Amino acid sequence: MKSRVGIIGMGYIGESHIEAIRRIGLCELCAIADTNYELAKEKAAIYGIEKVYASVDELLADSDIDAVHNCTPNFLHKQINEKIIRSGKHLFSEKPLTMNYAEAKELLELKKQYPQVEAAVNFNYRMNPMVQEIRARIKAGEAGDIRIITGYYNQDWLMYDTDYSWRLEPEVAGNSCCIADIGSHWMDIIQHVTGHKIVSVMGDAVTVIPVRKKPAKQQETFKDAVSEDYIEVQVKNEEYAAVMFKTDKGATGVFHVTEMAPGHGCDFSFEINGSSLSYGWNQEQNDRMWIGRRGGDNSVVIRNPNLLSDEAKAYSSLAMGHPEGWNDAFKGNIYAFYKYLAEEKKGDRVFSTLEDAAYVVKLTEKIIESSKLKKWINIEED
């Protein structure tokens, strides 16, 4: 059965959700909503969407819709996700799940009362076929014991003091900018791929530009526009972070994140060193993976669906030599969710569950805390 989908939030990422949903036969886009109604109508005209709403409540009242994507800024995730769950519609939320762990726990508790509702969080990089391939090979034991996990996620769209995002404001984003925004993807992917859980962290979170020029008018994320009309604001959240960590299965690791590294667009990279070999992946060359060996040739594997594991093949549509990229992994993640629903929840949850995403929120919070305290923090079970 096809799911009929509504999207709330028509900013930067809302548009990617429209395109991905339209590429999947298991679901159908039914309506969109944004409190900026003019913007929603503009997007509806571009994409030929019939139903456009100016509020969450109107969209949730639409009985045609059975699943809702929440693409609003972080401070609205808890409140809107809660409404979606209570409406009995399935939830597909943007990351991070919430602004803080207290909110995430409330959502987890609420969700228990609605077992018929399925929920996922959009850690979209998971469903790149080469990421799934590394995961399958690690699961099969090819890397040996995982010992060291390293990497980074660098972007540059916040490098000038005239660049601005709600992500810099604790009231809108939570107490973290780049760890919550892009470090969350990094932590999700390495936990997903290795099957390890990060259980101890030591962070160094730094605000690099203490005062920024905030534009007077709403600005879409990543738009390279300098506003003449601005107010100067103190930056409270971190714009760079380095994080050391330990996992529950004895691995150790380090990663760094920033949105202030000139020349980096979506430079998301990880390397996993096992007792037999290493695996590496970089989002900007995401159709390939690197294998490192001692005493043998290193190799770069270019995606070829005919040679991939079944797990990776499920998320690979094009033949070798036809590069699949960011949009394809994004589609793959949404496909994983609707496939799970179409199969009446009998398959694996390959997408991030609410529990997975709540744990990433907890890690983010503990990294910020450890940076303030200048000490390692163990992540306690609830």
Ligand SMILES: NC(=O)c1ccc[n+]([C@@H]2O[C@H](COP(=O)([O-])OP(=O)(O)OC[C@H]3O[C@@H](n4cnc5c(N)ncnc54)[C@H](O)[C@@H]3O)[C@@H](O)[C@H]2O)c1
């Ligand atoms: N998965 C990814 O790769 C990825 C990439 C970018 C952003 N995101 C996430 O997506 C979310 C949105 O980010 P963005 O960059 O698109 O932000 P954005 O500021 O470009 O867009 C947010 C939109 O939400 C709308 N909105 C605000 N309040 C609303 C309400 N009450 N009801 C309906 N609409 C409302 C705004 O008018 C705006 O159009 C964030 O949580 C962010 O972390 C994820």
